[in-house]
Amino acid sequence: MGPVPDCAGFMDLTSYLRYAGSVARTGTLLQAGFSARSIRNAVAAGEVARLRHGIVAQAGAAPDLVAAVLANGLLSCVSATTHHGLWRLHAPERLHLLCQHGSAAGAVIHRGSVVPPEFPRPVAGLTDTLLHALRCLPPVEAAVMVESALLQGRTTLGYLRQRLPGNRNGAARGILDLVDGTADSAIEVVARLLFRSQGIYTQTQVHLPGIGIVDFLLEGFLIVEIDGSTHLERAQVKKDRGRNNASTLAGYAVLRYGYQDVVYNPQRIVDEVWQVLRGRVIR
Incomplete structure (x- = not known):
């Protein structure tokens, strides 16, 4: 412990x-x-x-901490995200616990630990939390967690790869290939992976003269911005309007999406992006 x-x-x-x-x-x-x-x-x-x-x-x-102690376990995987200050896409439907022995009814049990807990709270260490996520969660959700830790300077891809040896960890190592440390938010990780899964040439956090830094530049001419809650504020709306106008005047196309679009309606985004790209891709 x-x-x-x-x-x-x-x-x-x-x-x-x-x-x-x-x-x-x-x-x-x-x-x-x-x-x-x-x-x-x-x-x-x-x-x-x-x-x-x-x-x-x-x-x-906190109920999750109480449940972990009652189960003689430690919160891990997606259940440990808030305690480690990591991004996550969805709150877990079931508790994820590191239990060296035994089990807990209704919980997802993880075995094996390579680092001690970082504090006396019943939470697995960061490395264990990430390794469990890489072996357990859908690739995009695990990539979001790893990218968050990477951006905070709390781990490296090489460090995690070394702790995922052998064929049985091949899929987990493959998820690390999805992480590049360029996102500003969890939802940007999802959008980046969505665009690249379509074979679209995707640049992230690109500085464009007269416009500023844009979230994504697809095929060199389509700007895609992912709007968080701050984009609803009056000052930010005015700023976004000016950036959109500057982008159009510079010859770029612009699409904007929010969290709900990216997480719950990705096919609509793909369809609209291809509608803009179709006929203009020169590669």
Whole structure:
């Protein structure tokens, strides 16, 4: 499970427990230097609740963290994304747990670990989280997570490849080929893979004189912008309008799409992109 920070830097048990995710095994608290008596006193005072023998939690503890501790596991794969600050496309329908032994009803269980947890919270280390995702999730969803970690400078493609040896990990290694670290958001990863899957020459984050940086330039003349929520703000709408006009005046075609379009209606995007490209592709 990795080293557990001791209680020296914490005034009391409740502060430490909050640091640990507001739920913990009593063994974790004992390892951190708190006494069994201090745990009993905190329960008696109503500062923490005993969920069952050996597990205590504070009010408001995140349900996924509570479920992980109750299952004697660690959140991993897509279930660990929010705790690691990673992008994800969809919230998981089932909990994904790293459990070295046993199982949990209704959960997706991952085995094998190459790094210790990064903190006392019941969350698998970043490397384990990414490796589990590469072996478990659809390629685009796993690529989104890896690209997020790559952009944060928290891993490298070479490091992950080294930890995916042999034929059984061939598909997982193949997903790493989809990651290039050029996206500004999860949805841009999806759009990039969509365009390239169609055999369209796709450049990302291209600076065009008089226009600025565009999300995508397809076949050298079609600009595709992926709009997030900030593009609905008045100032951004005005800026986007000016960029669209500048793009048209410079001879580019422009298409704009949002999250819902990319995730839930990709075929419409493909059809519209090809409608613009058809007859003008010179390669």
